Amino acid sequence: MARYAQVQGSVALITLTNPPVNALSAAVRLGITEAVTRALRDPKVKSVVICGENGVFCGGADIREFAKPMTGPPLVPMISAIEEGDKPVVAAIEGVAFGGGLELALGCHYRIAHSKARVGLPEVTLGLLPAAGGTQRLPRLIGLAPALELITTGRHVTAQEALKLGIVDKVTDQSAQDLAIQFAQEVIGQPLLPRKLSTQLTPCPPDVDTILDEAMARVKQRARGAMAPVACVQAVRAAVNLPYQAGMQKEQELMAFLFRSSQARALQYCFFAQRAVGKWSLSSGAHSGNSKPRPVTKAAVIGLGTMGRGITVALVKAGLSVVAVETNKKQLEMGKQMVSAMLKHDAQKMNAVPRLDLLHYTTDLSELKNTDLIIEAVFEDMALKKEVFKKLSSVCKPDAVLCTNTSGLDVDELASVTKRPELVVGMHFFAPAHVMKLLEVVRGSRSSPEVMATAMHLGKRLGKVSVVVGNCSGFVGNRMLRPYLDQANFLLEEGATPELVDGALEEFGFPMGVFKVSDLSGLDVGWRIRKEAGLTGPNVDPKDPLRRRQGRRYSPLPDLVCEQGRLGQKSGRGWYLYDKPGGRVATPDPDIHKLLEDYRVRHGIRPRQIGSQEVLERCLFALINEGFRVLEDGMAMGPEGIDMIYVFGYGWPRHRGGPMFYAAMVGLPRVLERLEYYQQVHPDVPHLQPSSLLRRLVVNGSPPLDKWRDFLQRPHSQL
Ligand SMILES: CCCCCC/C=C/CC(=O)SCCNC(=O)CCNC(=O)[C@H](O)C(C)(C)COP(=O)(O)OP(=O)(O)OC[C@H]1O[C@@H](n2cnc3c(N)ncnc32)[C@H](O)[C@@H]1OP(=O)(O)O
Secondary structure (H helix, E strand, O other), X not given: OEEEEEEOOOEEEEEEOOOOOOOEOHHXXXXXXXXXXXXXXXXXXXXXXXXXXXXXXXXXXXXXXHHOOOOOOOHHHHHHHHHHOOOOEEEEXXXXXXXXXXXXXXXXXXXXXXXXOEEEOHHHHHOOOOOOOHHHHHHHHXXXXXXXXXXXXXXXXXXXXXXXXXXXXXXXXXXXXXXXXXXXXXXXOOOOHHHXXXXXXXXXXXXXXXXXXXXXXXXXXXXXXXXXXXXXXXHHHHHHHOXXXXXXXXXXXXXXHHHOOHHHHHHHHHHHHHHHOOOOEOOOOXXXXXXXXXXOOEEEEEOOOXXXXXXHHHHHHOOOEEEEEOOOHHHHHHHHHHHHHHHHHHHHHOOOOOOXXXXXXXXXXXXXXXXXXXXXXXXXXXXXXXXXXHHHHHHOOOOOEEEEOOOOOOHHHHHHOOOOHHHEEEEEEOOOOOXXXXXXXXXXXXXXXXXXXXXXXXXXXXXXXXXXXXXXXXXXXXXXXXXXXXXXXXXXXXXXXXXXXXXXXXXXOOOOOHHHHHXXXXXXXXXXXXXXXXXXHHHOOOOOOOOEEOOEEOOOHHHHHHHOOOOXXXXXXXXXXXXXXXXXXXXXXXXXXXXXXXXXXXXXXXXXXXXXXXXXXXXXXXXXXXXXXXXXXXXEOOHHHHHHHHHHHOOOOHHHOOHHHHHHHHXXXXXXXXXXXXXXXXXXXXXXXXXXXXXXXXXXXXXXXXXXXXXXXXXXXXX
């Protein structure tokens, strides 16, 4: 797992060999330890180079080993032995040096990087801290403020920035390994002590306490309850206040606490789940490994509303040539201006030139003859979308892929109006589409494996986390959102306020509570959908009482709020009050409190005290319950997909792993018991009726999440 060779006469070359990323598994650590001992002992060896095989230095500790009992030599003494040795050791960094990989390089006396390499300490994103000396050596090398920033964010740094910061000593466009070998010979005999970071003091600016206090305040504000960033600041503080060994002791103590935490487990689960969802499979046997995507060089977007504009920007940024179609001339002009502004803004941030040349705007659908893939993003109306798909079917070349950005309409119904249903697929982007990482790729019953591969591959090119989902109303994300929203509204009826509900959800870790999000999205969106569904407005069944629809409990509160012209941020009032239309700072609104009080009086509801625990249980467990139904219905590949949809599309706190992971952490018997309790109290809310899958899992001893698939009733997959 580490190859040893002697090159150029006196240089020991140690190569990490653990594909694909040379993670520091037990075997690799053993290999390095043995190779370093050999090099330091061999009198013919005067200097050492450490590099990684296949153009990757090292992706850090082997994350898969974290769940198992520790074996092999630990990292800290291994790195100390390198630093303490009396022969210069040079790290040759190609590809990446992340986490333990960078810590290994910091234990070396010199670092040479390839110009395309990236370095960083991403441990915080795994719920950990750099506990192989990273929190102690990096501040000593580059100073307090930059070290704090890198360690608390886990940000990856390019070789050029690493050179500027002083993390690496040289950057080369040629082979980093060759330059390191040459360099290792040049530095033989030079004093090593100044290169041993553990012997140095952390450079301390006069305002050191202010820097640390501000960093702590910043991470606490951003962390939304995540513990690792806070521990990172504490560890770096030790690099300033304590001698190296005591600082290392502190680093170990903090790490031991984090390592055992449920947050670390959740974040590490997310790391693997994010990668797992890219490996999709269908019930037909087709999967990502055997289905080839079609080439897409020219794409089109139909409709330049908010979604269409964002999708256009995302496609252009990925280097695709795009035809943007908007039949309304005024809208086209407005869309054009906004897309250009967004592209220019993004390019400016990255010091690049905006690729406006990739764009062509038109009002004429017949200009789509040569496009490979078309994404329809018109108004969310089935009749309108069908009309567009009919036209696309006759205008586009026969093998062009037709995608819809619907957020929940039936993909099969749309496909049925085309002559190529096998080439129709849902690509459900989330607003703003050029920013949000999530993409639901919706498989219609006739979508071909090739078309799924094409949409998934395009998602990857756009930098999205793409998740294959089944074609059911609302797909996965929005389908699970309904019970969550319902519960939030019911809680208002029963005595809560928007700020009480949002406060509990934000305390849990959501960036915004449900009512703030609704205000941001615009309350009229849901209002229109409810009108179309006959839940409010003229199409309501006259036999339905005000607080019941289609046989189940219904809260008309959101409709009443809309009827008052309170449409959210855009109108300056919604569930909250804003300083102006379009304002973003939400303050509790006495008028809403009055509206709620009057409503309760009108309906004879005695308000009661509602606590955070009830808010969380009712909103989150109802959502989770629907997640189990999604699995039971075969609309998702597994719980990992659901979790990634919620983490990347709905602000679910990553350190809680996603709703299904959270359910497993809380304990499935507990989730079941609370759902049963609430269902008894609210028998007219079917969403609280525990799903049969949840019951079956509990009866079978609550198996771990990766075994849930075994408890689905077959045939299960609709994918
Ligand atoms: C008290 C206890 C003390 C314990 C001390 C513990 C010290 C911890 C310090 C650490 O080092 S924690 C790990 C820090 N490193 C990272 O977070 C890096 C994670 N990896 C990445 O960012 C990326 O994978 C990459 C290295 C940039 C490569 O990206 P790329 O897009 O090229 O490929 P991927 O699809 O992401 O990965 C390929 C393959 O490799 C698996 N993998 C990647 N990194 C690791 C790792 N560090 N450990 C184990 N496995 C890793 C990844 O899961 C993929 O596998 P798959 O089977 O194909 O899904």
